[in-house]
Amino acid sequence: MSSMDERLKMSENAAATDDAPTMSRRTFAAAAGVTALSAALAGCASDEKPNESEGEEVEPGDGTGPKDSVAAAQKEELEKFVVTSGYNCCYCTIQGYKRDGQIVYIEPGELPEDPARNHACQRCMSWSRHATDENARVMYPMKRKEGTERGAGEWERISWDEALDLVGDKLNAVLAKDPKAASFYIFTGNMNTLSWFAPARMAHCLGTTTWSMEGIMGDHATSIGYTMVTGNPDPGHDALDYMNSNMMLFFGCNMADNIAPSIRFAARAKEAGAKFIVVDPRVSSTASIADEWIPINPGTDTAMILAMMNVIIANDLHDKTWLANYSCAPLLVSDEDGSYIHNADGAYLAWDTAKNAAVVAEPSFGEDDNTSGPESTLALTGSFVVDGVACHPTMDDLVAEVQNWTPERASEITGVPAERIESLAIEYANAKPAAIQTCTGSSRYYYGYEICRAAATLAGLCGYTGRAGGGASRNNGGNPIDGTTVDFTGAGAALTNDAEWFTVGDGESFGAYVGAILSPYSVDPEGFKAARVFKSSEMYDAAITHNPVPIDFLYIATSNYINQSPDAHKVIDEVFPAIDFIVTADPFMTWTAQYSDVVLPVATWLETWDLSTQGAYLRVNKPVIDRIGEAMSDTEIMTMLSKRVGCEDAWDKTDEEWVRLQIDSGSPALEGYTVDDMIEAGVVARKDGVFGKATYPLGDKVFATPTGRLEFYTEVLVPYGAKVPTYLRGDDNPENKYADKYPLNFIQYHDRRQVHTQHSGSELLNLLESEPHLYMNPEDAGARGIAHDDMVRLFNDRGSCTLKAFVTPGIVKGTVAIPQGWEPKDFAEGHYQFLTHYEKNAVEEVLSMTNAAFYDVRAEVEKA
Template structure:
């Protein structure tokens, strides 16, 4: 429970009773519930919020609890609608009224729709992920036949989703943080949980106290690496090569779980020797070779028991050469074994910088841990072929039979929402047909198709059939630059940007400023803050924040529905994203779909006969700010795939992807080392440049928060002492960081806490924070044919080659 003495002290200092509030953060990283007190409408105290039935999980990081300082800072906020009067980027605007602003948006939007409805484009990101305000602009696009974009590719998060989806059918197969206590060993690939997933870090510390061994592989000595039992410095982007070598060692020592693989993975499934395609029956079922019958048979996926075992003994063959209906074939396990056989510890050592003995020891420790867990998140996948690490990590977990087992698995995130089914934001519970936002009135608009389907595509786009999404007017974000410049695959005449600092958080800022934005007739940015993107917009609308709005959140730690009502007064003339769309709807004939206030939409969501709301009193939930779902799980650590039922085409853990056979990537491999476009610059620009997430900020939304500036007030470039000495750079020197695309200047931070050959900087800084330039001038968005085939190219923010010199 919360410490009441601190609150009493604050109250006594103020000399009067304070008004309590509870609210849930909406920016990325999001969904931490906080509570506090205010006096005369001003916040005077904040602490982690209380989570019903799970008090041990009360949490909120320093970013969440400090951010209100920026929300109330009028110098940082957009105070009223502004129309551009000078050149884009000049910062020259004039104040206009809301009526004038909405009229202008309606005029430009209507002109684009008249030309081609798809040329009107709405782009949302992660600046406010409270559900109504986050989805509102995309819902408007759905109402009028406009387009939107699947965001994960351009933000660099999608590769992790794709890799896990390929193998498990789940883009985010995260074990609950409490499950750390069930692990004997945990491997972290790049994930800096201590700084970036703070609520889970306490459980990692408790597991270490219990005796769990923590090993962190990271080019940087991150805060998580600093608390590890073993930090293994590794060259950037080479984790996949190391895991392939680990599997080599495990298979060579016969430590892989062959029974588990036969029962629950694609390992026994037969594929053609000729073209790599799966062997199927006439009905389309997958086949395996039954050693007891000495014949091919249908290999339906097996549902397992959540008991930590490998299942019954199997008669499926995991190796051999067979013939089915005249087609020579073999089990997919042979392909995996053949591929990892190439990856000896010695070969991996040359690539990763980790010595062969360490790789071999790590592999043996992992296989013998019984069980061991893997953590990998988006940081380790922001490289060319970034899907490889989550794909190979999920394969390694299955190889040892750790998937779907307490203390095991390969996770992207922790905490999750342990409930009987999915989030109410999408399909409701247990796969039942519940409309988006728990409201058919919100869901079925426009052409009558479910907005939930549309929105799911916007957030994900895991399909290998982009035409299916294009017909739904959702496009790959990897296509957005080409779309603006060439009109392919869709023209962009009108662009509405919400909850996003597009220029600052997208790769290759020069290309955006010089080619993408000039090709778009009219750009609107709705944002609480006067961002870099706002400066290049034609119209800037003042959006209110999650501290000022009515909204709900259905994701985050625990099985909760979180309700926000305004904590502070609206700053300036700001309005919520939902309210802005409601005003626009009245001007373009869509008012029937936008006929409620923000509060009324929240109440509609809560007024439900869904099992989650059993016993729910709407007014009580609104006042308390949180509802513990009636169908939630509160008494144990949770993890996915305990029944070994995988949402993959085969219904099994699927390390073999026939779609990638033409690329030589049908089983996990390391393509990045061969065809990375940055390789051509290796001699000219020998340093790899990483822009990591740190404890003070996620993107630009935490800029200029006084409490967080205690941690860092300006950007610094981390550089190894050997690399610094070779360039005559000392700690604190101003350096110029550059490549053929651009440059920036900042101070050097010389530290042994980064591998030689790499430099790093916390991301989320804007141009005003640099002495000169910006790091996004150096990044790129090179298309990846493999990633385009399976989904869309992931922005390789960390696969950037640079050189530095003393300025």
């Protein structure tokens, strides 16, 4: 294996290259049967033949052949533009070329200061074709024909004035009775600042209701788990930091498809000698390039991690010095009720073996020196009495819990051989350091937060937290600011002049909304209340029973709500019928739009002014194509609506004026750039950005937890038997009662074809994959008489869908899977969301809100 110094040198070299091991533009073009250049430049080339080989297409090159110089020469004749994608996943910068106003060529944009991160996947590269497909777009405002049912597909074209007069009248009627009964719901269809926030801004202008989105989208358990342990819902190491790792251990994280800009760095670290292991129920794209795929039964990762901690502690491989200095391990808790022991001033106490007395355990501030800190005399085990209260260190509770989880017991649940669990634990503890990577897909299970909670605890157990090459990460932070890795949604509040945009209504609530929901993933119920945000786990009840708030008017933006929410039958049959008036604003006629009363055509990020402040960059979009049909931006729609609901003073600018106002901030981070410079460039690097350097969070050991330490012991969960990480999923999972009738686990995963439904119906992506498939193991298929490509029916008591089978050993026995993002029109019958559920989880409701357990679904398969 290469030495650390050699890998660090390779990391420096990687920052100056752009040779990511991802699908090349040429590969995508060949697969799609059309290239961005050949589909466009072939139609706009000069009369002179561009290549001596007759009939040979001109396509993007890789810098090694004559085609590159031809492409470069042709590009010089075209109008260049730079734009940043807004849909989820988001913020990849692309550059392209136009002729006569038409896009003829798309390629990854050039990130200033850090070309190693230049990236655009096939979704982004194909977007211009999809966004300009008039057959896919909503072309003009429409209302449901009077007397027809929602979902019948009976529409009447109306003007914008007619549409907004109708929406305004309905909204005003609700506002007059109870403003809270009007709801504005946003999701992730366009995450650039103006488009994403505009509907929520209107809600706060009017004093109406908004909803959190993480719970119902199935991402929130990840936020809960990491916040419990580290105080940070997204403690992501920069992807370059893989170069400092000796092992990369991925739990259910398909980075190659879903965090595509980061996978190149994991691949380079592997090439440099770091061992790359993926634990996943299926051979994902990421598992296919790893050193080892460890198949595991869905949702059982926690049991495996607990067994690994058992082995590590039994072999005395845990970092006791780090634990004593920086974790809750030495903090004392009552033997009787499990509560933390405090002194009269409320400070946490630990037992000092040198003083033979209880002492104040100060929060774990430390030097960012990649060490375990000074030797400590705080006890990690034992029985003590403090002021008459019998107590013990929390480490004893963790040890007691993991001792229940032998590799053999974990093997019975996970399907991973006991010997591999044991050997992996020893490899991980000896890697020094090793990096753990999870993603939101790791925890879309009942009690899904326990997976990330356990992973973060494992990293701390070995002293890898706050250390280069270590940690347990959710997302990769990308370029940090001032040496601190930031979340992928951005850290731009201090960068832009956004006070006028965010200060509306009662002045504080909208700013609180942004803080509670999007900075990045709050799990604080009190923060929700301050922002007038309700838990998405309460949304179904709110519509049906008016508890905790009624929903009489619902405005849905940047969201295909039915397709991306669990239990679609309940949404269609109970939730939506209980809502008097539903408006959907979307570029496409989605499943949700079909069940609305009014549909408004929204412009995409190729057609609008907008900005984003992700990481160490400011990105500015200006329209690069003409509007499709009568589409308007989300901000323009809210501006027109404001005149009908009496808040027009807050909406007195055009989109371009909002952008210019916000980027004309005078921030030192933008020193030297004029407003016009930033608009012309499309993307500029912050002056306080850190580029080409691997960074990581928590190096100073400052944890935003109640104890100020890495906190694996959670006092509030003592009554639930979950005071330390444990495996709860098998005890009271509501799906367990169906196990005999429906023996298969059904999961829906994100793949490289689409994220959610933004790319549904994309002509180019359909050339790669035109229909959904049900992936199943050969043993499961054979037992049911199913062959590859057979039409099959996936079903349970809630619903069904019919599609083709894809038989492969690349998925564990007993589990079937469908890639996420397909709509009902793509199935022969039904839809996978007809099989899912949204059962409340008492523990998650105490901690924050229930996370949709999209991957905890029992089902059966039969030939159709």
